[in-house]
Amino acid sequence: MSEVVNFSSSEIKSWLENETSSILTPVQAQAKKLRDDMRDSIQSLADVSKMLMENSAKEIEKRNMRVYNRARAMNKLARLFTERIRKINVPDQVSYDSLNKFAQETQKVFVVTDIDIKNWFPRISPFFIMDRRKFLVVHEKAKESLETLNAFLTKEYIKTKTLEETFQLINELHNLEKQLSDVEAERASIKNERLPIEQEIAELEQKIAKLQGEGPVDQLYLVEAEIEKLNKELKHALRHLQKPFKKMRALALYKGGAGLTQDERAMLELYLEKPFQALTIEAAGYPVLKQILQKLARLMDEDKLKLKSDKARKAEEALNGILRRDSLAKIYARCADVTAREKEILTPAKMEEIKRDLSLFQEQTKQLKAKKDRVEAHEAVKEREYNEIVGRISNHKKAIEKNVYSSLGQQIQIL
Numbered sequence: 001m002s003e004v005v006n007f008s009s010s011e012i013k014s015w016l017e018n019e020t021s022s023i024l025t026p027v028q029a030q031a032k033k034l035r036d037d038m039r040d041s042i043q044s045l046a047d048v049s050k051m052l053m054e055n056s057a058k059e060i061e062k063r064n065m066r067v068y069n070r071a072r073a074m075n076k077l078a079r080l081f082t083e084r085i086r087k088i089n090v091p092d093q094v095s096y097d098s099l100n101k102f103a104q105e106t107q108k109v110f111v112v113t114d115i116d117i118k119n120w121f122p123r124i125s126p127f128f129i130m131d132r133r134k135f136l137v138v139h140e141k142a143k144e145s146l147e148t149l150n151a152f153l154t155k156e157y158i159k160t161k162t163l164e165e166t167f168q169l170i171n172e173l174h175n176l177e178k179q180l181s182d183v184e185a186e187r188a189s190i191k192n193e194r195l196p197i198e199q200e201i202a203e204l205e206q207k208i209a210k211l212q213g214e215g216p217v218d219q220l221y222l223v224e225a226e227i228e229k230l231n232k233e234l235k236h237a238l239r240h241l242q243k244p245f246k247k248m249r250a251l252a253l254y255k256g257g258a259g260l261t262q263d264e265r266a267m268l269e270l271y272l273e274k275p276f277q278a279l280t281i282e283a284a285g286y287p288v289l290k291q292i293l294q295k296l297a298r299l300m301d302e303d304k305l306k307l308k309s310d311k312a313r314k315a316e317e318a319l320n321g322i323l324r325r326d327s328l329a330k331i332y333a334r335c336a337d338v339t340a341r342e343k344e345i346l347t348p349a350k351m352e353e354i355k356r357d358l359s360l361f362q363e364q365t366k367q368l369k370a371k372k373d374r375v376e377a378h379e380a381v382k383e384r385e386y387n388e389i390v391g392r393i394s395n396h397k398k399a400i401e402k403n404v405y406s407s408l409g410q411q412i413q414i415l
Contacts, residue, residue, distance in 0.1 A: 003411070005411070006412070007414055009177060012170060016404065020407075020408070024164070027156060027157060028160075030156070034148060035094055035102070037149075038090075038102070038106065038142075038146065041141060042085055042090070045142050046085045046086070049078050049081040050078070052074060052078035052135055053075055056072070056074035056078060056128065067127050071127070073123065074127075074131075088102075089105065090102060095164050096157050096164050103150055107150075110139075110142070162407050163403070170400060173414075180389045184386065187386060194379065201368050204361050204368070205365060211358045220342070230331065230335055234279060234328075241296075244296055244307060245296075246272065247305040248292075249265070251305070253265075264291060264292055264295075267282075267289070296315075296319060300312060401414060
């Protein structure tokens with residue numbers, strides 16, 4: 001087993017060129033010569049097809065009825081030959097793949113042309129006999145050139161195909177390494193953009209924590225939690241009045257038969273949506289609510305709300321509890337106490353300043369986190385791109401190492 005030789009990716013191409021020049025140079029020189037010969041043959045075929053087209057056009061113009069139809073057939077056939085030949089792409093850069101593709105395209109054109117010659121030339125006889133002979137001579141020479149090219153491809157050029165592919169892989173490897181370098185620079189740039197944002201977020205979060213740790217803010221959070229709790233308790237206490245209240249509101253809005261004043265309608269809406277707020281703006285004994293309930297009782301007695309018996313019974317129990325047993329007295333007192341404490345906390349100028357700063361810092365933090373998310377998303381894209389290129393580089397190196405061993409029997413490793 002031969003010793004493994006290590007190369008950097010920048011060294012491997014010059015080494016391989018030295019090792020394979022005696023093999024590749026004569027083969028590639030022959031490939032270019034055969035490419036040029038084939039190109040000349042195709043050009044000659046194009047020229048003789050043009051000659052057929054021009055000569056047949058002259059006969060068409062003469063309007064000689066003995067020749068006219070055959071001249072038209074020849075002209076059409078020559079145009080077909082010309083169009084097909086024009087579509088053949090002669091490769092500028094010679095490689096096994098490009099030359100093989102060129103040969104296959106030419107072979108298809110020649111096969112179809114042979115069919116047309118077999119089908120149409122006998123029908124054109126005996127006219128244009130000299131022109132047709134010239135075409136056939138050029139066509140046969142072109143087919144011979146193609147046979148020579150195909151023989152070269154299958155017997156000689158195929159042996160160097162792997163080496164040619166290896167040089168292509170080396171060029172792709174160099175391009176991938178350049179791409180990797182560019183992506184790595186972009187990753188570093190994105191990281192440099194992300195780190196100051198994270199630092200700024202950390203500083204703002206420290207400021208927010210400090211503000212939230214100050215006494216008035218803590219007290220306000222407790223008060224707000226208690227308000228939320230009281231609001232839920234009130235909704236539960238008034239739950240059996242929800243349906244009657246809504247029907248009463250509908251009656252007041254659309255039929256005008258609820259007997260509510262404008263202020264009472266506004267309070268009814270507030271009791272439906274925000275019962276804590278409604279109760280706290282009431283005077284002692286919540287007189288507006290009681291007025292609404294009294295009118296509600298009258299509507300229920302008159303069966304104007306069309307409540308089901310079960311809902312009507314539960315609503316009546318809740319209504320009587322408030323009007324006769326003053327069942328909301330304790331919760332009203334708690335609401336009033338919490339409201340007074342909230343006002344006391346919010347009164348000082350310092351509290352307003354804290355709330356203002358807290359809101360500002362929280363908004364800044366929100367914006368910075370959104371910016372950080374965008375940067376991190378970009379960073380993740382570059383990370384995936386980086387890892388993909390690293391994988392492709394590794395695959396290219398392995399393929400080059402394998403090809404060199406299969407072609408030259410030399411074990412190498414690209415570092």
